[in-house]
Amino acid sequence: MADHLPPSLHGVRRWAKAHPTGPDALLAAFVLCGMIVGSFGNPHQPEGPRWAEQPPETLSVVLMTLAALSLVLRRRYPAGVLVAAALCTAVELATGDPRAPVVVACGIALYTFAVHTDRPTAWRIGLLTSAVLVGVAMLTGPLPWYAQENFGLLAWTAMAVAVGDAVRSRRAFITAMRERADRAERTREEEARRRVAEERLRIARDLHDVVAHHIALVNVQAGVAAHVMDRRPDQAKEALAHVRRASRSALDELRATVGLLRQSGDPTAPTEPTAGLERLDDLLGTFRDAGLPVRLVTPEPLSGGPLPAAVDLAAYRVVQEALTNVQKHAGSG
Known part of the structure; x- marks a missing residue:
């Protein structure tokens, strides 16, 4: 797909590859804004979900900010960023405002970890993260253990691991195809040189x-x-x-x-x-x-x-x- 990009975007793509911290910082800012805006929604109302009038709690804002800031280093330290984002999410689920979607940052960190590791490790860590977050939400969270938000954590983590594993597999396939093409080109050149000799x-x-x-x-x-x-x-x-x-x-x-x-x-x-x-x-x-x-x-x-x-x-x-x-x-x- 990169070969079909407009010429004006090729320079941006090269800059993003050479400076991965820049795009990750933009992503972290976008995720932070999305989490803060999402925290104003209140789904726990008798008449159904509606826009809440009160802002999120201070602890929730701090946890969302810390989780988003950790995403700036997600490509350099994927395992460390996953631990930090999961810790912020667990603290939010246990003591914070249940409206704060800190789990979004944890999902992105889990996706990045799955991209940079192998499939068995990605799924093992994904299941462990999901078990910890769901256990914390059910046992210590302010919502009942059967709340749909608790089971929604399973969907978030599974989707993050699945998408990350798919992206990793596609990148590995493209790399293998390029290496095979390079080997074929080298073989043709060596055969031509042998025939000339x-x-x-x-x-x-x-x-x-x-x-x-x-x-x-x-x-x-x-x-x-x-x-x-x-x-x-x-x-x-x-x-x-x-x-x-x-x-x-x-x-x-x-x-x-x-x-x-x-x-x-x-x-x-x-x-x-x-x-x-x-x-x-x-x-x-x-x-x-x-x-x-x-x-x-x-x-x-x-x-x-x-x-x-x-x-x-x-x-x-x-x-x-x-x-x-x-x-x-x-x-x-």
Whole structure:
């Protein structure tokens, strides 16, 4: 409901949360005025309730004032305020003017206590308060024990505890929903970061495979060219041509892999690496040009259709890495 408040009231609401004593002081003043005005009503008349002409007794005014003043600290010390308000109410019921509704302050204090505690404690304290007040009113009060005002105390205390427990439950529910939303948001962010890290690792592996493969070929062909440069220039030129093709192929694969990092709205950015098993012949050709005898044996074609892009790329990289290691460590022999 707070989200639907007019903008002009949001500042007031924030101030009330930051300074709870201010609203509680206004509430205490309002309750005091209500109790004093209510004490002028006299329900004990033969012709029915009517407005009394005499003011309340001095003791009743003092008790109403003390009970109302205790409400100023109701959020800081809910248990202490409840004890003070209940004590004032009990004294009023025993010795004061039965017209003074001090029990109103006790009901508000009991409501505040129920808001700030758990349900079992709230109901236990509520029943204890009700038993004490009703017992004092019946045993020592100026009214007969069967007076309706005595049994009305049960309604006041029960209603205060019920409303306070309902407000506490609603606040706890809202807090739990907000915490759940915050956890869900954190989980989504962590999942996004994890996926980004995995994608970076995959791209780094692809770059490693591409660079290692082609640099190994370039190194071999450059060594061949340097070795035969003086005696067989034609073979040196052929080796340099292989170097050129290997470097161009490396640049193409690097461009395709790095293109994955472009914005998705860029039409020139490929959506997946171009390398795959369909390019095995080109891959093996680069190693044959480097002097490594390679023979490709393919099994029967699979009936499941084309491989997924990730599996296709992984198989290509496995073959590429294996041949690169052979070229680097075993040589063309």
